[in-house]
Amino acid sequence: MSAYKVSKAALNAYTRLTAKKFPKIIVNCVHPGYVVTDMTSQTGFITVEDGAKGPVMAALLPNVGPSGINNAAEIGIIMHEEFQTGGGFLQVADKKAYLLTNVIEEPYELGEQCLKTNYYATKAVTEALLPLLHLSKSPRIVNITSTYGDLYFLHNKKLKEELQDIENLTEERIDEIIKWFLLDFKTAKLQENGWPLTVSAYKVSKAALNAYTRLLAKKFKNIIVNCVHPGYVLTDMTFQTGFITVEEGAKGPVMAALLTNDGPSGVYFNQTKIAPFFATNGL
Numbered sequence: 001m002s003a004y005k006v007s008k009a010a011l012n013a014y015t016r017l018t019a020k021k022f023p024k025i026i027v028n029c030v031h032p033g034y035v036v037t038d039m040t041s042q043t044g045f046i047t048v049e050d051g052a053k054g055p056v057m058a059a060l061l062p063n064v065g066p067s068g069i070n071n072a073a074e075i076g077i078i079m080h081e082e083f084q085t086g087g088g089f090l091q092v093a094d095k096k097a098y099l100l101t102n103v104i105e106e107p108y109e110l111g112e113q114c115l116k117t118n119y120y121a122t123k124a125v126t127e128a129l130l131p132l133l134h135l136s137k138s139p140r141i142v143n144i145t146s147t148y149g150d151l152y153f154l155h156n157k158k159l160k161e162e163l164q165d166i167e168n169l170t171e172e173r174i175d176e177i178i179k180w181f182l183l184d185f186k187t188a189k190l191q192e193n194g195w196p197l198t199v200s201a202y203k204v205s206k207a208a209l210n211a212y213t214r215l216l217a218k219k220f221k222n223i224i225v226n227c228v229h230p231g232y233v234l235t236d237m238t239f240q241t242g243f244i245t246v247e248e249g250a251k252g253p254v255m256a257a258l259l260t261n262d263g264p265s266g267v268y269f270n271q272t273k274i275a276p277f278f279a280t281n282g283l
C-alpha cells in the first residue's frame, strides 16, 4: 500500500496548500470511512450512503463554493421584510396574484439575473464539465430544480406541450422561449401570453432547466442526468421559513448523485421520489 499512502499524504498536503492559496474557497479533505466499494473489494464496514456523509457535510459547510451538483440559484424577487417570517413561502395561485402586490416585487433586472444564473449558468457549468464526465465510469449530473418548475404553472397550452415534447424540443428552442418570456416580462405581457404571474422568472427558469435535463439525458446515454427538488428547505432562499433542514434537503440530490449505472435518467425527483414534470396541482 506504499504508493497509496504516499499519494494520500501528498493529497492532504496539497489540500492545505490550496486552502492557504485561496482563502475565499473552503478546501478540505475527508476520509469517508471504510466503505463497501470496489476499492475495498466490497469488504467495507459502511454503505456508500453512509460513506458519503462526511464529503456531503464538507460540501455543505457555510459559504462553500460551487459543488459538483448544479445548485446555485436566485429567486428573482424582492419580498418585503414584514412578510419574510412565519408559516412558509407564499403559495398564491395566479388567479389571485393581485394579493401579492404589496408583498413581493419582481423587477425585470432580477428576473433576467435569475434566468442567467438558474438556467444559463447551469448550462455553462455542465458544458465545461462534460469532457471530464465522459471520462468517468459512472458519470452523474444532478440539476437542482423546484416544484415551481412544474409545467402546471404555465398557462399557455401550446408551450406546455412544447416543453413536454422532448423528442422534438431543442436547446435553441428553449433559448427562444426564454427570450420570449423576458420580452413579455419587460413589456408587461405575462398574463396575455400565459406565463406564471408570481415568482415568474424563477418558475420559467426551473421549467427550462427540467427540459434541458431531459435533453441532456436523451443526448448522453452514458451519463445519468436528473433533476431534483430538494424540498422546502430552511435556507436564505426561503427566508429561513422552510420545513426541513439543509441536511434533509440534501438527501434527494445526494441520492441522485449516487444512483447506480442502471438507475433512471432524465427524470424528476421530488426529494427522493420520482414525480411527473407536469402535476395537475403543480406541487
Ligand SMILES: NC(=O)c1ccc[n+]([C@@H]2O[C@H](COP(=O)([O-])OP(=O)(O)OC[C@H]3O[C@@H](n4cnc5c(N)ncnc54)[C@H](OP(=O)(O)O)[C@@H]3O)[C@@H](O)[C@H]2O)c1
Residues within 6 Å of the ligand: 070, 071, 072, 073, 074, 117, 121, 144, 145, 146, 147, 229, 230, 231, 232, 233, 234, 235, 236, 237, 238, 242
Ligand atoms: N430552499 C428551498 O426550499 C428550495 C426549494 C426548491 C428548490 N431549491 C433550489 O435549491 C438550490 C439551492 O437553493 P438554496 O435554498 O440553498 O438557496 P440560497 O440559500 O439562496 O443559496 C443559493 C446559492 O446560489 C448561489 N448563487 C446565486 N447566484 C449565483 C451566481 N450568479 N453564481 C454563483 N453562485 C450563485 C448563492 O451564492 P451567494 O451566497 O454567494 O450569493 C448561494 O450560495 C437552488 O437551485 C434552489 O432553486 C431550494
